[in-house]
Amino acid sequence: MKFFIDTANLKEIKEAHDLGVLDGVTTNPSLMAKEGITGHDKIMQHYVDICNIVDGPVSAEVISTDFEGMVREGEALAELHENIVVKIPMIKDGVKALKYFAERDIKTNCTLIFSAGQALLAAKAGATYVSPFVGRLDDISTDGIDLIDQIRAIYDNYFFETQILAASVRHPMHIIQCAEIGADVMTGPLKSILALLNHPLTDSGLAQFLADYQKGNK
Numbered sequence: 726m727k728f729f730i731d732t733a734n735l736k737e738i739k740e741a742h743d744l745g746v747l748d749g750v751t752t753n754p755s756l757m758a759k760e761g762i763t764g765h766d767k768i769m770q771h772y773v774d775i776c777n778i779v780d781g782p783v784s785a786e787v788i789s790t791d792f793e794g795m796v797r798e799g800e801a802l803a804e805l806h807e808n809i810v811v812k813i814p815m816i817k818d819g820v821k822a823l824k825y826f827a828e829r830d831i832k833t834n835c836t837l838i839f840s841a842g843q844a845l846l847a848a849k850a851g852a853t854y855v856s857p858f859v860g861r862l863d864d865i866s867t868d869g870i871d872l873i874d875q876i877r878a879i880y881d882n883y884f885f886e887t888q889i890l891a892a893s894v895r896h897p898m899h900i901i902q903c904a905e906i907g908a909d910v911m912t913g914p915l916k917s918i919l920a921l922l923n924h925p926l927t928d929s930g931l932a933q934f935l936a937d938y939q940k941g942n943k
């Protein structure tokens with residue numbers, strides 16, 4: 726399973742990259758705003774800065790909601806760097822834009838996926854990735870992990886090449902459950918990735934090993 730980090734924070738991207746397990750980055754307009762990155766030129770430069778840290782796919786989201794606007798924005802984003810993946814919302818014009826980009830070998834990530842039907846449409850349109858939002862479904866008392874399972878079954882039935890990018894991951898159990906199901910990618914915050922490190926028996930075991938070493942080497 727590939728690990729993407731879901732942030733526009735350069736320090737966190739660098740930390741995950743330095744850990745050696747980072748395969749790519751996803752961003753969205755909310756994450757950019759959270760870092761204070763506003764205005765067209767600053768946003769475009771920020772994508773380039775991210776691409777200069779991570780040698781892997783970097784999702785950059787369009788803000789247009791009409792086909793022509795998405796095409797215009799997506800083409801400009803794709804020009805920025807070869808690793809840019811154009812992030813397109815799951816709306817009617819978005820489906821058309823996915824098809825347009827697929828025909829031109831421009832990689833896409835269809836975002837705001839909340840149902841199997843939406844994931845099926847995105848795959849039919851040739852999306853490179855689909856982003857089902859696991860945490861936001863959990864937020865409304867619907868099991869987000871079940872959706873990953875459903876999409877995996879559908880894609881496997883028809884050998885769709887679209888990759889399942891489990892998004893809105895909030896904690897380590899989401900990551901483990903996505904891995905069990907066979908999501909191709911998960912994207913989450915740094916804290917969820919780092920939480921995979923933790924086990925109290927690791928901590929106490931290491932403390933014991935170090936204490937025994939000290940005793941033996943007095």
Ligand code: G3P
Pocket residue numbers: 731751753756856858860861892893894895912
């Ligand atoms: O990748 C989508 C993600 O940014 C949404 O996460 O935690 O805002 O639901 P969240």
